[in-house]
Amino acid sequence: MLPFPTHRYPTFQPWPLPDRQWPSRQQTHAPIWLSTDLRDGNQALAEPLTVEQKLHFFDVLVQCGFKEIEVAFPAASQTDFDFVRRLIEDGRVPDDVTLQVITQSRVDLIARTFDALRGARRAIVHLYNATAPAWREMVFGLDVAGVTQLAVDGCRLIRKHAQQQPDTEWVFQYSPETFSATEAEVALSVCTAVIDCWGPTPSKPMILNLPATVEMSTPNTYADQIEWLSRRLPHRDSLILSVHPHNDRGSAVAAAELAMLAGAERVEGCLFGNGERTGNVDLVTLALNLYSQGLAPGLDFSDIDTLRRQVEDFLQLPVHPRHPYAGELVYTAFSGSHQDAIRKGLAQQKADEPWRVPYLPIDPADVGRSYEAVIRVNSQSGKGGISWLLERHYGLRLPRAFQTDLSHRAQLAADSDGKELEPIRLYALFEAAYLTPANNWRYQAHSLSNTANGAVTLEVQLLTANGPCTLRGSGQGLISALLDALPQAVQVLDYQEHALASGSDACAICYVELMLAAGKRVLAAATDADVERAALRAVLAGLTTTPTITSAEAAA
């Protein structure tokens, strides 16, 4: 890289718009969407789609709810031409969907474009030519008047062909390609010439599409360009102002959003941001950004995973795991404090109230994602996430001391495994630490009877290494009777129980935190179909099991 890149990359000069209005506007509705997956997206593939693939992709786009779909550059290849014919001849275009095709301003290409569209109910013919200085000088060898003439000639020719096929409802679209790199006055004069040539009316508007063919500047600068032009264009009420942002600087979505505030009524882009170089603007992100602000996007992405897989399959390109809304990892929290907040948020979120769950911009369920994927555990995770997973998958509602203790065990396991801990692994850690007594004697049976003074007496049969043995005690309840029966001094610091999901053999779980002799704190648990047995077995399991918590952990 150059130490001083000033001369190689001159700073982009914004168009002058000191009284810009767009920063204080708010988006109130979705734009008209145009999917150019089958044209701009397709032209960016190493292996462009076949007719069959395009047909399938077209159906997917229709299912998403697109009403305008740029399906081809029909004059570019036989495949594109045949595809347009198949759509029309096989009657595959729903009545509320309009086909769009693109052409350069060349006599033969325009003629072939109209041949491809013969018999279409309604079609948008999209004419483009670049207008920015580098393209004028290096590509066309033309001055401003020359590129203006190229556009006007194309417009006239399109009108002539349209008149020859009067059964189709024609819509004209013009793009000053490289608009955002064009000088303000040049963009205005070329667009004005084309508008005057076509003669749109409010009832028969034309589409004026203003591409950021190469993203040249910050999104606010693009928005200024859109507002600057929008205010000066003739016949503004007869124009549908459209934008077509590319993502060279990684800010195409922001550029489209600000452009809409600045007056754009229509957005052209691709699913998941496919397209030339760094891609076209991602329509999924744009639409779901609107959705997350309470605006109906008019596109349906309620099964985002299926859509993502379909598109990956068509394009043979992966969608990044962190792609907004659609990536495999975007509804997943690994880090402890995020997991804790999400778990608390999900527990408190009510179905019919505004979405407030921390760290999740939308409810994953709205796009068909499951809650299971929200929290995953690795060495960066804390007790909140671990508890949430054990609750989701095994119905365990861990008391706080267990959460803290198990999270330390999980940290050690994650460090030594060197990978994510699945719920089954977490349960195994829980089982080994608290459910599996490390002592060599086992509960066999018990009997509990009430005494006249409201107390209870308890008899517990154990099987020890030396044979059967019976413990006897009495107290105000089951646990105090058991403590009375035990030969050693034991204190129960915490006792909690809850029912487990029906259908399992074990229908209750008891958790105990015990204080043994010499200040040793122990955690133990037991599951059982009978809650009394679960309680007794939990305390008995704790007497010699290894799980201990340090005083620092206990304080936490």
Ligand SMILES: CC(=O)SCCNC(=O)CCNC(=O)[C@H](O)C(C)(C)COP(=O)(O)OP(=O)(O)OC[C@H]1O[C@@H](n2cnc3c(N)ncnc32)[C@H](O)[C@@H]1OP(=O)(O)O
């Ligand atoms: C930004 C965009 O995405 S615009 C859309 C771009 N999409 C595509 O190009 C995909 C399909 N294109 C193609 O298959 C081919 O380019 C074709 C079939 C359209 C044309 O092919 P060819 O004529 O063989 O060649 P090629 O593309 O190299 O032609 C460039 C010529 O077109 C001219 N040209 C480029 N754009 C335009 C335009 N909008 N209007 C008129 N002429 C144009 C160039 O100046 C150049 O002219 P020259 O040959 O006199 O120097």
Ligand SMILES: CC(C)C(=O)C(=O)O
């Ligand atoms: C022709 C236009 C709309 C285009 O594809 C672009 O500028 O990227």
